[in-house]
Amino acid sequence: xxxxxxxxxxxxxxxxxxxxxxxxxxxxxxxxxxxxxxxxxxxxxxxxxxxxxxxxxxxxxxxxxxxxxxxxxxxxxxxxxxxxxxxxxxxxxxxxxxxxxxxxxxxxxxxxxxxxxxxxxxxxxxxxxxxxxxxxxxxxxxxxxxxxxxxxxxxxxxxxxxxxxxxxxxxxxxxxxxxxxxxxxxxxxxxxxxxxxxxxxxxxxxxxxxxxxxxxxxxxxxxxxxxxxxxxxxxxxxxxxxxxxxxxxxxxxxxxxxxxxxxxxxxxxxxxx
Numbered sequence: 576x577x578x579x580x581x582x583x584x585x586x587x588x589x590x591x592x593x594x595x596x597x598x599x600x601x602x603x604x605x606x607x608x609x610x611x612x613x614x615x616x617x618x619x620x621x622x623x624x625x626x627x628x629x630x631x632x633x634x635x636x637x638x639x640x641x642x643x644x645x646x647x648x649x650x651x652x653x654x655x656x657x658x659x660x661x662x663x664x665x666x667x668x669x670x671x672x673x674x675x676x677x678x679x680x681x682x683x684x685x686x687x688x689x690x691x692x693x694x695x696x697x698x699x700x701x702x703x704x705x706x707x708x709x710x711x712x713x714x715x716x717x718x719x720x721x722x723x724x725x726x727x728x729x730x731x732x733x734x735x736x737x738x739x740x741x742x743x744x745x746x747x748x749x750x751x752x753x754x755x756x757x758x759x760x761x762x763x764x765x766x767x768x769x770x771x772x773x774x775x776x777x778x779x780x781x782x783x784x785x786x787x788x789x790x791x792x793x794x795x796x797x798x799x800x801x802x803x804x805x806x807x808x809x810x811x812x813x814x815x816x817x818x819x820x821x822x823x824x825x826x827x828x829x830x831x832x833x834x835x836x837x838x839x840x841x842x843x844x845x846x847x848x
Contacts, residue, residue, distance in 0.1 A: 620647060657711075658703035658812070658842035664691040664717075664834030673748065680818045680829040684735065687766055687815040691717075691834040693747055701747055704809045708756050709844040711805045713771055715740055717814060718794045718836030721777060723829045730826040733778040738797050738816040738833070740840070741768035747811045756806040766815065771799030794836035812840050 596602030599609035608615060620637065622628040627647035629635045636648045670677045674692040693701035705711070717738055721728060741761075742752040751768040753761055763769035775797050818831040 617645060620645065653846050655844050655846070656841065657705070657844050658699070658840060660693075660695070660700050660840065661837075662694060663812075663838045663840045664814075665694045666835055668832055668835070676832055676834045678816050678818055678831045678833065680734070680820060680823065680831065682820060682823045684737075684817070684819050685764075687737070687739070687769075687817045689813065689815045691814045691838075693811070696747060698809075702745075702809050702811050703842050705805055705807050705844060707846060708804070708806050709846045711803050712843040712845060713740055713801050713803070713812065714799075714839075714841040714843075715771060715812070715814075716796055716798050716839045717773075717816075717833060718796055718838050719816070719831055719833045720794055720835050721818065721829060721831050723826065728779055728826060728829060731779065732820050732822065732826065733776060734818060734820045734829075735774055735776055736795070736797065736816065736818050736831060737772070737774035738799065738814060739763060739766065739769040739773070740771045740799060740801070740812050740814055741766075742770070742803070742805075743811045743813055745809055745811075747813060749811065752803075752805075752810065756804040759804075761803060769815070770803060771801035773797045773799035796836070812842070 593605055594602040595606050597606075597608045598613060599607055618624060620628060620635075622630045625647055627635065637645050638648060640646050665674070665676065668677065669675050669692070676691045678688045678690050695701065698704070719736055719738075721734065721736070743749040744752055753767040755761055761768050761770065763772050775795065777795070814833060816831065816833055818829065820826075820829070823829075
């Protein structure tokens with residue numbers, strides 16, 4: 576009789592308070608799973624039982640429907656990485672044609688020149704495609720090297736290397752994207768299509784003292800980041816750059832090669848409808 580009364584009392588307590596504790600005798604919610612490494616498994620949502628589960632390649636978002644049930648997402652995700660090729664730009668020195676990756680030094684801070692060509696062309700290697708409007712996030716790391724006919728630069732001059740990324744429609748040789756999805760112009764400093772402007776200062780010493788020619792034959796990197804609203808279509812990220820110095824006397828025709836190292840471009844789409 577004592578055991579029966581105890582069981583009834585326990586059941587009565589559960590019904591009154593309506594709280595269940597796992598790994599705890601003092602639940603603070605209707606269901607309280609205690610423990611720093613505790614987890615919950617719902618087999619109806621796993622990859623074997625649910626076709627909406629993305630498997631081991633990606634975490635699948637879980638939502639709550641109008642009945643309070645846990646369900647997997649049935650619409651396309653709102654964020655997606657569209658483009659992330661390895662070593663995006665061709666490495667070998669190229670001084671002519673549309674594939675050129677060498678930019679001549681100037682004595683002024685204007686006059687950007689296009690440079691660099693995708694190492695491999697084609698979907699996923701040089702182009703990304705949007706199937707619906709999105710805010711597109713662009714991140715890049717661009718390599719560059721300053722040189723003069725294989726001779727170390729040791730003129731004590733400070734130089735500025737500046738870059739921006741721009742998009743071409745359809746492929747590397749397509750028209751430059753100069754307006755966004757809303758019809759607003761895309762422009763920076765009078766350069767149509769310019770996005771993700773970045774710049775570095777470069778200086779060197781004299782060959783007679785410490786630091787002379789240390790930068791010769793070495794890769795430097797510039798990073799940039801920007802956003803643009805784009806509509807459906809296929810696009811290619813390309814680059815322009817400029818190398819300028821206050822005085823071009825003495826040293827003469829200094830050049831800058833872009834893309835000789837490992838270059839990275841990551842395109843992320845933030846969908847909004």
